[in-house]
Amino acid sequence: MRIRTFEEYQQAYKKSVDDPINFWAEIAQEFEWKKPWIKVLDGSFEDASTKWFVGGKLNITENALDRHVREKPHYPAIIWEPNEPGDEAITLTYKVLHERVCRFANVLKKNGIQKGDRVCIYMPMIPELAIAVLACARVGAIHSVVFGGFSAKSIADRVNDSDCKMIITTDGAFRGAKKIPMKETVDDALIGCPSVQRVIVATRTRTPVSMIKGRDVWWEEEIKTVSADCPAEVMDSEDPLFILYTSGSTGKPKGVVHTTAGYMVYSAYTFQNVFQYEPGEVYFCTADVGWITGHSYIIYGPLVSGATSLMFEGVPTYPDAGRFWDIIERHKVNIFYTAPTAIRSLMGFGNEFWENKDLSSLKVLGSVGEPINEEAWNWYNTNIGKGNCTIVDTWWQTETGGIMISPLANITKTKPAFATLPLPGIQPELVDDKGEIIEGNGVNGNLVIKFPWPSVIRTTWGDHQRCIDTYFKAYPGKYFTSDGCMRDEDGYYRITGRVDDVINVSGHRIGTAEVEDALNSHTGVIESAVVGYPHDIKGQGIYAYIIIDHMPHDASMTRKEILATVTRIIGPIAKPDKIQFVSGLPKTRSGKIMRRILRKIAEGETGNLGDTSTLLDPAVVDEIIAGAKEL
């Protein structure tokens, strides 16, 4: 499974294309199965019916825990670094983690959870979060982790979409200098969630919370009453493992469904090959488990691989902008995986935060979530990597389950800002808007993947047609990524960003339609249009054009109120960075908003706006340009 040279990569790649069935079968054999599969690959992209390792039986937690407990019980599985730098880090060995997962799995069963039930997890980055996730997998429950920054309404929407029977949360969360309520937000959400029968609350901040009789129980009390022995549920390869909601260009966030075997095989295979993890090393991914990166590369990929995964509760700037470098120094981190937005933000804080830190343990630096600009790539390479670390710029998506295009650390020759080459099993192609394949090198196009890989999205929860329409319809027989991409003279891939109405703010995916819906629910807002614009640190910022029923006397107050509404409805991550009040929006005769024009104005373009001849009222454009200058 492990590739060690560029020649081996080329051979593996060739085999994965010529003979994908045997290629993946050989890799899958290295895992622990309760019953072997009958067929490696079935179904088709046309109706989004891909299935892998059909008929196989397994439990992912036996691969992530039991297997390693037998071989190396005292090896650290999770090193947890708390928010407060003075507080001692906690190490959970594979044996301890296994015991705690089994115990909590019994708590789930005792509280009525059975195979196939959906469980929502709304927690900060504490070990109990990883334990809750794995305990769900142990009993065959489908976890749906909701990022701790989402609002009560966002929780309720997600819980209701998949009829979660339970929510696991904490009293509160520590985030830098702030203490944030969690249970209280869950309580607000639960006003509108009839499916939830039980709430399990773990203690973190000792914030007083309301506990409802017959519904709410304490984690610490529950685990006292159960055994530490919990046989793993027998799961089919294609039984859903989890749902993770992600934003698209239209409508509400979709529940992306990943299944058991394919996801396990692919997350572990890519973890080992991209990062080249060696026994004894410490791996640190700064993502939150609320996003796919945390699922695949804090929990499942590393643990299935028997690695040591460092999990950090806090934020990069607390107590100061040297926190990541301090963690790397103290825990002798070898592999560090973060987002370009964090790099750009830490670049701005000055040398004193990293110069005095010993970063010599580092071997591999990773980047994920958004395009990394050359300046940030070079800064990361020179100042953090000291020119001695390889940078892996990993392109992938919630829907792909694992890394798709990336260098293999110290194997693939890198190039600043390039995700470089596809991993074995991944067949990318560039196509134009008509679906014509763009051959050759030195070209640009829409990125599609023309052959299934084990962790491709299986469905969108409750609406399979939406999955087909979103990913498999634009280019029949191919998976459409919604990303634009260039392939340079060397055949290297560089992802240029989304080609749909999704904005990538600090590596978080936000749908413009969702933000517009939130804005439109604010009193006085008649209509709104949201676009992304280049932002030095966040990558993209959110720019909202708003038609309001009458111009406010105090525009800054109205802006604040509008932001409060967006925070209530979605969460603080969706707050527009700029709000411009306008009297009209540039629309075509058929009533479609011409976002292209709004995007250009948001970028600061005033002259060349392209063809505006189809506009109903071209005068509105001049007004918007004038207003944008004053903002």
Ligand code: 7RM
């Ligand atoms: C892993 C993750 C997916 C979107 C994707 C891209 C963008 C992610 C890179 C990247 C350029 C990268 N999942 N993206 N990684 N763009 N280079 N290395 O982020 O579902 O939350 O977002 O993120 O646009 O479509 S995600």
